[in-house]
Amino acid sequence: MLTRQYKTNSKRKRAPEEILVSRNVKHSTTGNASTSERNLSKNVTAKKVLTKASIPRRPLYSNKVVTINNSTVKTLPISSKPVLRSNKSIVSHKNATTSYPGTRPVPYELGGNFTGKVYSANLNKAELARFRSEIAQHKKQLAEIQREAAESEEYNKAIEAEFPGLHDELTKVKLDCDIMLADIEQSKVLDEQLNVMNEENNRLHENVQKLNQDLRYKNEKIAEQKSLQESRLRQIQESYNGLNSEENTRKELHNQLLDLKGNIRVMCRVRPCTDGENDVVLAKLKCSDDKRSIEISTERMSLWRTKVDTSTFKFDCVFDQKADQDQVFSEISPLVQSAIDGYNVCIFAYGQTGSGKTYTMEGDVNNPEKKGMIPRAIDVIFDKIKELEKLGWKFEAYVQYVEIYNETIQDLLGDENKTNNERKKLHKKTYKESKDLYKIMYNESTRMTIVENAERRKVSRKEDMESLLRKASNRRSKASTNSNLVSSRSHGVFIFHLEGEYPIGNASSRGSLSLIDLAGSENIDKSGSTGNQLKETQNINKSLSDLKTVIQQIKDKASYVNYRDSMLTNLLKYSLGGTAKVCMLVNVSPFADSVNETKNSLTFGQTARKTHVGTASRSGRF
Numbered sequence: 028m029l030t031r032q033y034k035t036n037s038k039r040k041r042a043p044e045e046i047l048v049s050r051n052v053k054h055s056t057t058g059n060a061s062t063s064e065r066n067l068s069k070n071v072t073a074k075k076v077l078t079k080a081s082i083p084r085r086p087l088y089s090n091k092v093v094t095i096n097n098s099t100v101k102t103l104p105i106s107s108k109p110v111l112r113s114n115k116s117i118v119s120h121k122n123a124t125t126s127y128p129g130t131r132p133v134p135y136e137l138g139g140n141f142t143g144k145v146y147s148a149n150l151n152k153a154e155l156a157r158f159r160s161e162i163a164q165h166k167k168q169l170a171e172i173q174r175e176a177a178e179s180e181e182y183n184k185a186i187e188a189e190f191p192g193l194h195d196e197l198t199k200v201k202l203d204c205d206i207m208l209a210d211i212e213q214s215k216v217l218d219e220q221l222n223v224m225n226e227e228n229n230r231l232h233e234n235v236q237k238l239n240q241d242l243r244y245k246n247e248k249i250a251e252q253k254s255l256q257e258s259r260l261r262q263i264q265e266s267y268n269g270l271n272s273e274e275n276t277r278k279e280l281h282n283q284l285l286d287l288k289g290n291i292r293v294m295c296r297v298r299p300c301t302d303g304e305n306d307v308v309l310a311k312l313k314c315s316d317d318k319r320s321i322e323i324s325t326e327r328m329s330l331w332r333t334k335v336d337t338s339t340f341k342f343d344c345v346f347d348q349k350a351d352q353d354q355v356f357s358e359i360s361p362l363v364q365s366a367i368d369g370y371n372v373c374i375f376a377y378g379q380t381g382s383g384k385t386y387t388m389e390g391d392v393n394n395p396e397k398k399g400m401i402p403r404a405i406d407v408i409f410d411k412i413k414e415l416e417k418l419g420w421k422f423e424a425y426v427q428y429v430e431i432y433n434e435t436i437q438d439l440l441g442d443e444n445k446t447n448n449e450r451k452k453l454h455k456k457t458y459k460e461s462k463d464l465y466k467i468m469y470n471e472s473t474r475m476t477i478v479e480n481a482e483r484r485k486v487s488r489k490e491d492m493e494s495l496l497r498k499a500s501n502r503r504s505k506a507s508t509n510s511n512l513v514s515s516r517s518h519g520v521f522i523f524h525l526e527g528e529y530p531i532g533n534a535s536s537r538g539s540l541s542l543i544d545l546a547g548s549e550n551i552d553k554s555g556s557t558g559n560q561l562k563e564t565q566n567i568n569k570s571l572s573d574l575k576t577v578i579q580q581i582k583d584k585a586s587y588v589n590y591r592d593s594m595l596t597n598l599l600k601y602s603l604g605g606t607a608k609v610c611m612l613v614n615v616s617p618f619a620d621s622v623n624e625t626k627n628s629l630t631f632g633q634t635a636r637k638t639h640v641g642t643a644s645r646s647g648r649f
């Protein structure tokens with residue numbers, strides 16, 4: 028067996044004959060070439076299945092030292108002439124020596140050019156043939172290797188052909204790498220930003236914790252305040268209860284005081300002269316300083332001299348010509364309070380025509396200073412209701428406003444949707460129509476009077492009430508007479524019903540306030556009235572006379588009182604006869620030519636003042 032080694036020309040890279048011996052190539056001296064060929068073929072086949080990844084590491088072109096069966100082998104060019112060596116003989120292409128057993132090695136030259144000085148005579152033909160056969164064998168191997176090298180070259184070219192694609196891919200990969208690098212850079216920036224945000228987040232978190240702490244503290248404070256408030260509310264409730272009992276005491280005292288003053292309070296008012304009346308001769312009227320009496324002096328001829336008659340009339344209060352609306356109302360306002368407390372109260376103005384009744388009761392609704400008793404009473408009622416509601420009371424107020432004209436009842440609040448002109452065209456209800464439609468009803472338990480079928484309006488704001496009053500006032504029957512340019516030809520009756528409930532204390536009150544502007548009595552001869560106006564005057568005088576009679580009968584404690592004689596006394600039945608508080612305002616004219624009517628009015632007032640109509644009682648529970 029011979030071990031062959033091929034030396035590679037390391038300077039040449041890609042000689043065609045160059046091969047890589049990757050396995051141990053072993054040849055038998057007997058020419059077992061097939062094994063060697065198979066090994067080489069295997070080597071080439073192995074190269075053909077190289078992957079792209081393995082291409083750069085292909086060992087074909089390297090001059091690496093390869094280990095074959097523990098022997099070191101180098102790739103070597105095919106063209107270099109092999110030097111055969113054996114452990115017994117060394118053969119060189121120039122000087123070959125062959126060692127034979129028992130002889131010295133003899134150099135010889137391959138190729139049959141024997142020129143050496145030494146030639147072994149023992150070289151026989153058989154050996155020669157063997158060498159030749161071996162040479163032929165090697166040549167065959169060489170041819171095979173060259174063929175395989177060519178194949179390998181082709182394979183290399185194919186591999187190279189693939190490079191452009193790979194290059195593109197590489198470029199793409201590089202591009203991807205660049206993008207990834209940029210992404211990495213970006214992610215570094217984002218990382219930094221994230222760190223900043225994390226710090227901010229931590230700071231905010233700390234703030235939130237602080238705020239939570241504050242919130243907890245405030246919640247505790249709120250809870251404290253709440254419990255404090257609850258205890259205060261309890262105290263307020265207790266105070267309310269105390270106030271309510273105080274209020275009840277006040278009511279009792281207030282009404283006892285009024286009772287002491289008498290059930291019918293009578294006041295007198297002297298009206299001033301208006302702008303066009305300055306030249307008119309005045310009567311001699313003198314109000315006392317204590318405002319409790321009024322003197323009227325009249326002159327009469329007695330034989331040879333003029334005699335002066337002076338009459339003094341005492342009243343609960345006297346208002347001279349300088350007294351304004353406010354002063355008058357301050358005297359009657361306690362009665363308004365009584366109506367809220369659950370009493371039936373009746374305030375009416377009595378007097379001759381033109382003496383200032385309408386001015387006193389209605390006044391100028393649009394002028395706060397000249398507002399009369401009705402609008403002022405409305406203000407006080409709603410203000411008092413507000414105060415009482417703070418103490419837990421609930422009030423409802425209803426109004427009716429009617430006029431008694433020629434013994435008929437006319438509703439002043441009905442037909443509100445109609446225009447003023449339409450309302451003016453509406454004819455007044457005839458006696459029969461009025462009698463059939465409007466019925467005066469008495470509530471026995473509350474001692475209140477209601478005009479059935481007349482509009483009964485619920486009012487919750489004083490502003491609503493004012494506009495209502497203005498409209499109703501415009502609908503009153505008025506006419507011009509000798510004594511008064513705008514004379515009321517009817518009795519105006521304004522009724523306020525006040526219903527109060529106090530749920531906490533289970534208390535209630537039912538009161539009413541009737542404010543009446545009576546038509547003026549009039550001397551028929553003086554008035555010069557004729558026709559319809561005469562009829563009006565007669566009806567006015569009759570109803571006023573009936574009123575006088577009723578009051579006189581009550582004063583005299585008569586067994587029968589003629590309430591039914593007129594519509595006016597019918598309507599005032601519960602106000603005059605029993606449990607109501609009554610206030611009469613006697614209006615008088617300042618003029619000398621009215622002195623007799625003035626005296627009559629003052630006398631009637633005096634009589635009324637002496638009338639004890641009974642002890643007032645309230646409706647409702649305390």
Ligand SMILES: Nc1ncnc2c1ncn2[C@@H]1O[C@H](COP(=O)(O)OP(=O)(O)OP(=O)(O)O)[C@@H](O)[C@H]1O
Nearest residue numbers: 298299380381382383384385386511514515546547
């Ligand atoms: N206190 C007063 N201050 C100023 N003017 C007054 C006063 N009282 C009455 N007057 C004026 O006197 C005139 C007559 O008053 P008023 O119409 O109120 O009388 P009356 O009694 O209602 O008359 P009638 O019965 O005819 O309706 C009106 O012009 C009114 O403005």
